[in-house]
Amino acid sequence: MWTSCTVKVHDCLASTSVTLKRCLRLGVAMAKSKFEYVRDFEADDTCLPQCWVVVRLDGRNFHRFAEKHNFAKPNDSRALHLMNKCAQTVMEELEDIVIAYGQSDEYSFVFRRKSNWFKRRASKFMTHVASQFASSYVFYWKDYFEDQPLLYPPGFDGRVVVYPSNQTLKDYLSWRQADCHINNLYNTVFWALIQQSGLTPVQAKDRLQGTLAADKNEILFSEFKINYNNEPLMYRKGTVLIWQKVDEVTTKEVKLPAEMEGKKMAVTRTRTKPVLLHCDIIGDAFWKEHPEILYEDS
Numbered sequence: 001m002w003t004s005c006t007v008k009v010h011d012c013l014a015s016t017s018v019t020l021k022r023c024l025r026l027g028v029a030m031a032k033s034k035f036e037y038v039r040d041f042e043a044d045d046t047c048l049p050q051c052w053v054v055v056r057l058d059g060r061n062f063h064r065f066a067e068k069h070n071f072a073k074p075n076d077s078r079a080l081h082l083m084n085k086c087a088q089t090v091m092e093e094l095e096d097i098v099i100a101y102g103q104s105d106e107y108s109f110v111f112r113r114k115s116n117w118f119k120r121r122a123s124k125f126m127t128h129v130a131s132q133f134a135s136s137y138v139f140y141w142k143d144y145f146e147d148q149p150l151l152y153p154p155g156f157d158g159r160v161v162v163y164p165s166n167q168t169l170k171d172y173l174s175w176r177q178a179d180c181h182i183n184n185l186y187n188t189v190f191w192a193l194i195q196q197s198g199l200t201p202v203q204a205k206d207r208l209q210g211t212l213a214a215d216k217n218e219i220l221f222s223e224f225k226i227n228y229n230n231e232p233l234m235y236r237k238g239t240v241l242i243w244q245k246v247d248e249v250t251t252k253e254v255k256l257p258a259e260m261e262g263k264k265m266a267v268t269r270t271r272t273k274p275v276l277l278h279c280d281i282i283g284d285a286f287w288k289e290h291p292e293i294l295y296e297d298s
Contacts, residue, residue, distance in 0.1 A: 045122040050113055052163040053120065054172060055129045059105030060155035066105075068151055073195070074187035075235045082144040083107060084239050084276055086136040091241060091274040093132055099293050100274075101173050101281070103180035103238035107133065110169065122160040130158045166294045174282040180238040182213075185228060188235075189216045192224045233278035242290060244275040 047053050059065065071079055087107050091097045096115040101108045109129055111117065118124035134156050141150045163169045186208065193204040208216065220226040228236075252267045279286060287294065 047120040047122050047125070047160070047162050048164070049120070050164075052113055052169045053111040053115065053122075053125055054108055054161045054163060054169070055111070055125050055158055056108045056161070057106060057130055057133055057156045057158045060157050062105040062154070065154050069145070069148055074184070074191040075232075077232075077234070078144040080104075080234060080239070082137065082140060084241070085140050085144070086133045087239075087241055088274045088276075089136040089140075090129055090132045091243075094128060098243070099173075100241040101176055101238060102241075103176065104183065106176075108173070108176060110173075126158040126160050130156050169294070170281075170287065177238055177281055181236060184231075184235050185213060185216050188226070188228065188231065189219050192220065192226065196224055237278050237280060240277040240279060240281055240286075241274045242277065242293060243272050245270050245272050246275065 066076070066079070083102055083105070087100050087102055087109075090107075090109060091100060094109075094111075094117070096111050096117045097109045098112045099110045111125065118128075134154065137156075138150065138153050161172070163172055189208060190201075190204050193199045193207060194201060199207065211219075217228050220228055247268050247270050249266050249268050251264050253264050281287075
């Protein structure tokens with residue numbers, strides 16, 4: 001009797017297994033359709049392996065956006081701090097980013113060489129960075145522009161560029177910081193001529209036509225008593241974001257067994273987070289101080 005029951009149970013399990021396998025096979029077949037051929041039109045946008053992947057965002061029609069929201073000229077510290085906050089948020093969400101650099105209405109994010117994030121698809125890199133940055137800009141706007149309502153959301157376009165070596169990546173970041181210096185020096189003189197000398201934008205542009213950096217510095221100092229080297233580093237150098245260990249102090253209530261009420265104590269914990277730096281990245285000093293950026297696997 002027991003043997004008969006055992007055989008029947010065994011036969012039942014075997015039958016169930018066969019049925020399950022048949023259902024699974026049917027399920028796989030049923031998941032396909034005659035429309036799936038359209039997937040063949042998707043372009044392969046996989047970034048080359050063992051290369052630095054850089055996503056650079058630029059504000060779309062940001063001159064108009066700045067005018068509509070009354071940004072201070074030549075630099076609005078609120079807008080720059082907001083951009084930096086958005087970049088920090090992107091780095092915290094996408095931890096494969098090893099360094100970021102920003103100036104004006106642009107930000108560059110560098111993904112580590114060995115990143116296999118979303119199988120290194122360029123479209124994924126760009127869309128995730130752009131969407132996270134843009135949504136953060138809207139979300140944190142009120143923290144930096146308390147008295148200025150957001151009239152409409154900003155737009156950011158993005159591009160993905162692959163750099164094959166440490167030197168080409170350093171040259172790219174140096175190019176962006178050099179661009180920051182050139183643009184900021186020009187804008188500082190340009191707006192001083194308009195705001196303090198009463199020139200029109202066309203007259204200020206004509207005045208600066210053909211001038212070199214030394215000429216612009218001379219105009220600032222001789223006519224407006226401005227030493228360009230004393231301007232805030234964030235304006236002249238832009239902002240660098242790197243991962244660093246930071247001590248955070250929080251208050252925690254601790255209750256001892258013999259006490260009825262707990263005591264509040266300061267607790268320090270160390271965590272790694274994106275830290276803002278305003279420094280030169282064209283020279284070798286920065287890279288010698290932070291070798292882990294380029295050699296993150298060493």
